[in-house]
Amino acid sequence: MLVAVLVVGLRQAGEDRADSEPGAALSRAEVLEALEPPPAVPPRLAKLHAQGSELIPGALPAYERTLRSLRGFPVVVNLWASWCGPCRYELPFFQRVASAQGREVAFLGVDVGDEAAAARRTADEFFMPYPSIEDPDTLVRAELGAQGLPATAFYTADGKLDYLHQGAYRSADDLREDIRRYALKEGA
Helix, strand or coil: CHHHHHHHHHHHHHHHHHHHCCCCCCCHHHHHHHCCCCCCCCHHHHHHHHCCCCEECCHHHHHHHHHHHCCCCCEEEEEECCCCHHHHHHHHHHHHHHHHHCCCCEEEEEEECCCHHHHHHHHHHCCCCCCEEEECCCHHHHHHCCCCCCEEEEECCCCCEEEEEECCCCCHHHHHHHHHHHHCCCCC
16 A cells, blocks of 8 residues: 555656656657547637647748637747757647647747758657747747747737747746736636
């Protein structure tokens, strides 16, 4: 009995640590498995999941068009680049949180000022259950007023930009808290 309690405790401690330390990136299968089974996934969010890790050309016009198509859902937008160490650090957090909350919150990436081949390698390495808009000339970043990378924008369901977080998230819990506070407007 004592061994069972110890094993459960160690397993739970490991799960807590996984949310605060990025560790290894999740595989494509692990990310998609977290979204299964797909009960009542709204079609517009299911479309995002189907575009997982795709890089979509079009910069600012594509970004604005995508945001308009997601009205009615809170949206979390992560600005990243392959050459950005802090971006790579936090991508596993976005994988986990987007996989867990992707039925109620829309997630979108923006690949900023990147070389296409390097961005593709990063998107393959850190499979994201959402697409990223290519922003080679940093127009989306400028529109948001982001001073550097990474940055995360939180939109309410009515399409209003509520908050721009500058810098990397230190844990999945910190990211979840900002989603709760700014995108879902809980406890505001």
